[in-house]
Amino acid sequence: MTTRIGVVTFPGSLDDRDAQRAVRLAGAEPVALWHGDKDLHGVDGVVLPGGFSYGDYLRCGAISRFSPVMETIIAGAREGLPVLGICNGFQILCESHLLPGALTRNDHLHFIxxxxxxxxxxxxxAWTGSYEAGQEIVVPLKNGEGGFVADERTLDMLEAEGRVVARYLEVNPNGSRRDIAGITNEAGNVVGLMPHPEHAVEPLTGPTTDGLGFFTSILKKLVNA
Amino acid sequence: MARVVVDVMLKPEILDPQGQAVQRALPRLGFTGIADVRQGKRFELEVEGPVDDAALARIREAAETFLANTVIEDFTVRVEDK
Structure with a gap:
């Protein structure tokens, strides 16, 4: 049976097509999900793509978090449904309280x-099993509000429980606390990431193909399950 | 109709780069003596019916779940006199 990964399109999503493409290149079947439709159409996992859902009004991800599809995704994620939030998707996961902390304006105020x-x-x-711990990768990063913040106790907890999934190397591009680029929930099925692995899946269009691992990881995880 | 104002501000410990940029621009424009600027959001809610304790409690709930992200922001709710 083919693994089916849903990719949600919100009004203002930008990277939903690239995410679908990455899912396909990894060997799974991408399924387009619509923000206004509660039905997940039986997918095995979900990607919340980057972009500016609802124009980033109020706060990035704050309105999307209450969309009909998110109701089902939040309930599913608590039961173990694999969910990867990239950039705006990471912001939505934090606003949904599926992940701790929040993403704030880059400390230097510039879009990067x-x-x-x-x-x-x-x-x-669920989304990083194709990598080795300590492996270095290069993928595109593009954000205006990508600074990960949380109180010291939460940061210490994330570190102690090994829930920092990825860290910025060389430069901290947005003022994220402790150079955090991505985190996971306690169960490891929900991952939020500010950089964009879906833009690094083909030599023609990406700086590398290092990003593909996020999508092959979920395939491997689901096939072995 | 009564107006209820919800003010949302970043918590003091959260960096406010926008406020800092405003603060740095002020002296260039001749507005000296301003040591710090914090930038926030103000919501004006026009409320149908009486603004009693129950109505205010609902507005506080709306502020807590939606208007503010209490991970990084504080809010205040007040009835505005007209």
């Missing part, structure tokens, strides 16, 4: 777009 070196810190999540 660069090829970013990362270190995969946790290779045991």
């Amino acid at each position: 777009c660069r090829d970013q070196r990362l270190r995969i810190e946790n290779a045991d999540t």
Whole structure:
């Protein structure tokens, strides 16, 4: 049976097509999900893509978090449904309280777009099993509100429980606390990531193909389950 | 109709780069003596019916779940005199 991964389109999503493409290149079947439709159409996992859902009004991800599809995704994620939130998707996961902390305005106030070196810190999540812990990858990063913040106690807890999934190397591009680029929930099925692995899946269009691992990871995880 | 104002501000410990940029721009424009600027959001809610304790409690709930992200923001709720 083919593994089916849903990719949600919100009004203002930008990277839903690239995420679908990455899912396909990894060998799974992408399924387009619509923000206004509660039905997940039986998918095995969900990607919340990047973009500016609802124009980033109020706060990034704050309105999307209450969309009909998110109601089902939040309930599913608590039961173990694998969910990967990229950029705006990460913001939505934090606003949904599926992940702790929040994403705030870059400390230097500029939108940033660069090829970013990362270190995969946790290779045991549903979305990072294709990597080795400590592996360095380069994928595009593009955000205006990508600064990860949380109180010291939450940061210490994330570190102690190995829930920092990826960390920025060389430069901290947005003021994220402790160079955090991505985190996971306690169960490891929900991962939020500020950089964009879905833009690094083909040599023609990406700086590398390092991002493909996030999508092959979920395939491997679901096939072995 | 009564107006209820919800003010949302970043918590003191959260960096406010927008406020800092405003603060740095002020002296260039000749507005000296301003040591710090914090930037926030103000919501004006026009409420149908009486603004009693129950109505205010609902507005506080709306502020807590939606208007503010209490991970990084504090809010205040007050009835505005007209």
